[in-house]
Amino acid sequence: MTASTTLAFVASDRPEAQQARERLIARYGSVDVDQADVIVALGGDGFMLETLHADLSRRTPVYGMNRGSVGFLMNDYDEDDLPARIAEAGRAVIHPLQMDATTEAGQVHSGLAINEVSLLRQTRQSAKIRISIDGKVRLDELTCDGCMVATPAGSTAYNLSAHGPIIPLDARVLALTPISAFRPRRWRGALLPHEARVCFEVLEADKRPVSAVADGLEVRRVARVEVRERRDIDLVMLFDAGRSFEERVLAEQFTA
Structure with missing residues (x-):
């Protein structure tokens, strides 16, 4: 990802997610989902799954930020330096x-x-x-x-x-x-x-x-x-550097 990466912001129905989307669009701009290089999903894990399903035809990488109740598949919410975080994020490819x-x-x-x-x-x-x-x-x-x-x-x-x-x-x-x-x-x-x-x-x-x-x-x-x-379908989630999906899975096994 580069500084010219185009972003589309989508959010769950939760008020905090909708408010976050408005602030992020005002700060970084937004394009339609079908024109985006990366989709930024604001919500919880359920909304991440909805976003991946909704974009099956294009399979655009999705970078989630937690504005929901469960956020195992989401990154921490932070409005600062978002393009840089996305540029440095690691990719996790999943097959449905x-x-x-x-x-x-x-x-x-x-x-x-x-x-x-x-x-x-x-x-x-x-x-x-x-x-x-x-x-x-x-x-x-x-x-x-x-x-x-x-x-x-x-x-x-x-x-x-x-x-x-x-x-x-x-x-x-x-x-x-x-x-x-x-x-x-x-x-x-x-x-x-x-x-x-x-x-x-x-x-x-x-x-x-x-x-x-x-x-x-x-x-x-x-x-x-x-x-x-379906090994022929690649769905991509993006995770912050140092907080890869693999690291989360490993850490989960040592959680009481």
Whole structure:
């Protein structure tokens, strides 16, 4: 990035984010998103994901500043020397997951997930799910509240809350993590090669309905969900020098 780098400022609906956007535009100017070299996203982690999704066709690098409640994917908010910070920022390239969910009625819904694809029970009854990897059944029946496949970028989000592993960004693996597994009770999930193709089959779907979620897309009453990494899609986040995504992941593992 250079001094001539064009910036587009976008913000979440939070008042503090909107106010910050107005001040930054007054100070640095702004162009339309489709003309920008870098998008500056003001909000929390959820808004960072929204921004990356909204720009999938152009895949413009996104530099986030925290004006939300959670900011693991965001840089600290500071209005000074912004062009210099962006010029010195490191790049973190992430690859989303492709979800292809088939409903009980036979409809197929597809979506991309930057953090994770999760299956969740819809009723008071636990879900029963068969899990296959690359066409081979690895778990004939998982009784649980749900299950997910998480990217390295998403490993510190819902995956971590479900006691899944934290994954370095360049590890080239995915996390397969159960949510409140009941049977087999001691199964804690698995680390998969990033090229693995995961298939979830919902058992007793009429009695135990399950929904599938890929970031903001939810598909209810699914019968089958296939998940794979889209290595052909590069999404770029920018992080301040000395505060790379890899450093954040490492530090998170030593946080009490």
